[in-house]
Amino acid sequence: MSIIEAEIEKYIAQHSSSASSVLQKIERETYLKTIYPRMISGQIQGRFISMISNMLKPLHILEIGTFTGYSAICLTEGMKENGQLHTIEINEELKDQNLKYFKEAGVADKITAHIGNALDIIPKLGIQFDLIFIDADKINYCKYFDLSMNCMKKGGFILVDNVLWNGKVVLSPSKKIDKDTVAIKEFNEKVQDDERVENVMIPLRDGMTLIQKIC
Ligand SMILES: C[S@@+](CC[C@H](N)C(=O)[O-])C[C@H]1O[C@@H](n2cnc3c(N)ncnc32)[C@H](O)[C@@H]1O
Numbered sequence: 001m002s003i004i005e006a007e008i009e010k011y012i013a014q015h016s017s018s019a020s021s022v023l024q025k026i027e028r029e030t031y032l033k034t035i036y037p038r039m040i041s042g043q044i045q046g047r048f049i050s051m052i053s054n055m056l057k058p059l060h061i062l063e064i065g066t067f068t069g070y071s072a073i074c075l076t077e078g079m080k081e082n083g084q085l086h087t088i089e090i091n092e093e094l095k096d097q098n099l100k101y102f103k104e105a106g107v108a109d110k111i112t113a114h115i116g117n118a119l120d121i122i123p124k125l126g127i128q129f130d131l132i133f134i135d136a137d138k139i140n141y142c143k144y145f146d147l148s149m150n151c152m153k154k155g156g157f158i159l160v161d162n163v164l165w166n167g168k169v170v171l172s173p174s175k176k177i178d179k180d181t182v183a184i185k186e187f188n189e190k191v192q193d194d195e196r197v198e199n200v201m202i203p204l205r206d207g208m209t210l211i212q213k214i215c
Helices: 006-014 021-033 042-056 070-076 092-104 118-125 138-150 165-170 179-193
Strands: 060-064 084-089 111-115 129-134 152-161 197-202 208-213
Touching: 006 042, 021 042, 021 070, 021 092, 042 070, 042 129, 042 152, 042 208, 060 070, 060 118, 060 138, 070 084, 070 092, 070 111, 070 129, 084 092, 084 118, 092 111, 118 138, 129 138, 138 152, 138 179, 165 179, 179 197, 179 208
Parallel strands: 060 084, 060 129, 084 111, 129 152
Antiparallel strands: 152 208, 197 208
């Protein structure tokens, strides 16, 4: 089930700002060189993430799930001049290519790229973040939310990707659903029930939730 018709998606793209030439190159190469290129944020989500970052002007950003670095670069676009983005990726094979892209985008000095399991790395960072982007393995979304709440400033924001999971979150309970769908549904319920946050789900691409830690 696709949540947005292809024609509407095309119209949205035509009526949104373009990504920089470096980001367009990263997207092209991601489609040519990786097995699951659809994981990349791409133009619309990238421009949205960039705008959120520009509105918040964060000093410390955490990204869980670097992939080919597209969203990391978008997130740096609104970061304070002396800010730093920490991004975590479990797949070591992406490391050299991502560094090359960060250099080409002129943001290598603004990004600390960690290689390893985010569940192990986040508790060791010792930083209070202003903005966190959760975009890694769906099965651990609830754990990422708990870890994020522990290292997030009061008033800070968490942005979460794929919360509609191709529309599978609304499949009838009688249908057999896969473990990622179960995990996303559990995550969505957990956020909705958490009185420490304000949250809004946005039907952008595969669904994004914007969460603010209010206490
Ligand atoms: C959807 S992609 C990220 C896309 C990227 N944020 C973007 O928008 O271009 C998810 C990434 O999370 C990584 N990942 C999966 N499990 C992880 C874990 N436990 N720790 C860190 N990274 C993980 C995957 O290898 C994959 O590259």
